[in-house]
Amino acid sequence: MVPTPDGHTLAVRRGDPRRRTLTLTTLDVSALRNRFAGQVIAPGDTDYDSARGLFYGGTDTRPAVIVRPTDPTEVAGVIALARETGLELAVRCGGHNPVGLSSVDDGIVLDLRHLRAIAIDVDERTVWAQTGLTAGDVTKAVAEHGLAVGFGDTGTVGIGGITTGGGVGFLSRRHGLTIDNVLAAEVVTADGQILQVDAGSHPDLFWAVRGGGGNFGVVTRFKYRLHELPGVVGGMLMLPATPDVVHGFITEAAAAPDELSVIVNVMPAPPMPFVPADLHGTMVVFGLVCYSGPADEAEKVLAPIRALAEPIADMVRPIAYHEMFMGDADGDYHPTATARTLFADRLDHALITQVLERLETAPAPMRVTQFRPLGGAISRVADDATAYSHRGRPFMVNVASFLDGPGTRAEREQWVRDTSALIANGEPGAYVNFLAEDGTERAREAYPGGTWERLTQIKRQYDPGNLFRRNVNIPPAG
Template sequence: MTTLDVSAVRTRFTGQVVAPGDDGYDGARALFYGGHDPRPAVVIRPADPAEVASVVRLAQETGLELSVRCGGHSPVGHSVVDGGIVLDLAHLRAIAVDVEERTVWAQAGLTAGDVTKALAEHGLAVGFGDTGTVGIGGITTGGGVGFLSRKYGMTIDNVLAAEVVTADGEILQVDDTHHPDLFWAIRGGGGNFGVVTRFKYQLHEVPGVVGGMILLPATPEVIHGFLREAAAAPEELSVIVNVMPAPPMPFIPAEHHGSMVVMGLVCYAGPAEEGEKVLAPIRALAEPIADFVRPITYAEMFMEEGDDEYHPTATARTMYADELDLGRVTQIVEQLRTAPAPIRVAQFRPLGGAVDRVAADATAYAHRGRAFMVNIASFLDGPDTRAEREQWVLDTSAVAENGVPGAYVNFLTEDGATRAREAYPGATWDRLTRVKQQYDPGNLFRRNVNIPPAG
């Protein structure tokens, strides 16, 4: 490893170079999640794909560890590296919509919210997750499960092509016929294979949705009923069911603050009249505490503004469940009720629909055919609470998880190093290691849920 000569680096890039002591250094190394305090040797924001390739070569030349950053929402802080080089894609923000072809090329410095907003002008959409500030780079390379998943599949199911800078600094155009193995691997295999500088997505006409948040009392019967109705509903409906203490927000009646509620995020991507009918059995489960579900544009599902000062620390576990019967749900509610942390959440995402119409080996996301994705999370109140909160997460997960053990790579936390084989089971793992051997034999891209080169 050589010491980095930052002034020489500055002459090499027209994009932005931020080093310790520069204005903006602290902002450039901050992540969405707190609890990380890495001090990179340099943060480089390349101006174009050729400069991305230069950063990759710089990392090879210096031997400094490289991290790739898009939206900065990595739960484990993978996108910023202590003492190393941060390749921050923030300046790659070009977007080109082809309305007739219903496709978009979007550069990888954009967020889910940026792309959704730009497409909304044309009544078009591609599904990402539930949060607009998440970067398209991280969510797309890991999979992408959100408000349009049951209708139009995961984000990766809508990727038609991509531009990738490989470990040796080559810029490749990849799709089903050009570098098909690499194209397969970047759809679910995370950041292991190169830096994606732009994605081409298939778009869908989504003129409006019936969507928003509904708050219901968190009895086991209501939660079980919500999941049952959502799983049986037409695939136009995708929901995310969060069970958690009601936060003290102005739109929630004060008498409910702190009590357990179901915070359901719903999105019906079809005619409003049909949506109201499909949602009726969910609304009938109990008198809603609050009901903000109404006909809106799809972009309004992402109305939240990013808050640069909000950096929660949390521990969480991702898993799948094939059944969530009333007995199991009752035990989960009891776990939530008696949890040590003031803020804890059990999140359930009914899957199916278009997610399952893609073969398990068609992309590097192998968990097709699972009924529910589940995430159990507990916030921390200082490092001393970590062990206790992790134990609670494990205990609660043991109740929720059933069927073949599995993990969604984008929700893996510190357990990512030990659970990579659950994210990438069997033949998927073997193929990923072979693609890694071909495109990154030296494991330059290792700040991720790492897939080692075969052999």
């Protein structure tokens, strides 16, 4: 990308460099600012570097232009711009994709952050929310009425990205995935149509955007079902990481009532103020606990987990649900890691022991294996009801190793692959929202069997030219 001396006209490479078909496209940024009422940001602008920044480190993409539309009509206009110029299009909500798919070199970033309207119907227990909002934004807004919808476990993720990928989080065992609470959506398609979709209108597209990622259009707002939730008993519970403790934590949580969801992170103890200095760097269970049932029942449900070992720290208490989103205020945190997501049908004591041995001897100072018991309401939905088709899998596991620079990537990736291979059992599978650099090769694991075939047919109908390809891509059938 080469800015001209006046800083307003950009000469941009486009095409497929692998086929040596690069051509030159000129973008008149001044004309774009007249074309769109929303913000247009280009190289040379004072806010360009902050606007192109993403949550995760390790990527340094330089878009030709970033456009922040003000309404769905302008979203359609940005899509039309991509068609006219042939420049690659990336769609950004919260910017949390681990490999930077929400930005693009020499292309167009459609940044939804200015689409922030929210309309709560307390009597109907629904909310229409535009996809420039984050999970934290929506959670706090509906909490004022004692209501909730489950997203994930991080408040800064955009609701568009987490919802289109499925939405596994703290309320999933009780109320299902985020997509199980979607009643309708507004979608701007590759040809610029603005469609209202639900079970009775464009039902195939409605099915596909619930789990199929951003392959089928730009969702500009969702209508969610809300649930009464005055508060939860939740927070962080840190225990020493022994095979008995880790296996017991996972087993007890999986057998608990649906109201309990946990995330069991096994990792070196961070140097937090409440962690004794002699434990820094030792392996601990950094557990995130959320009990969404009556507060007076939480103690009984959590007792078997607390009894596994003397806690290093126990911060589980009655809190507002949005307080489960920990550590969202630090905008300077940009971790760089290599990771792999998978499902497992079995996590027995012997396997946990082997995983702990690998964690103890791993090459990276910071590494983690995360266990998420699933089941509950997730498993009571048919595999073919949405594009998320892993309903019966009892456990999700994520393995990550943080990098100390590009020179450490190869050894850290190998450790992640080997550890994941040790854990994997049952049919291959992947949660699309957690796929990283392996997204292309594992897309069929995210969408197995008939799910993949149906998605490719819907892709052919709504995006035959594969305009929306900066994602875990599902190509059009044929």
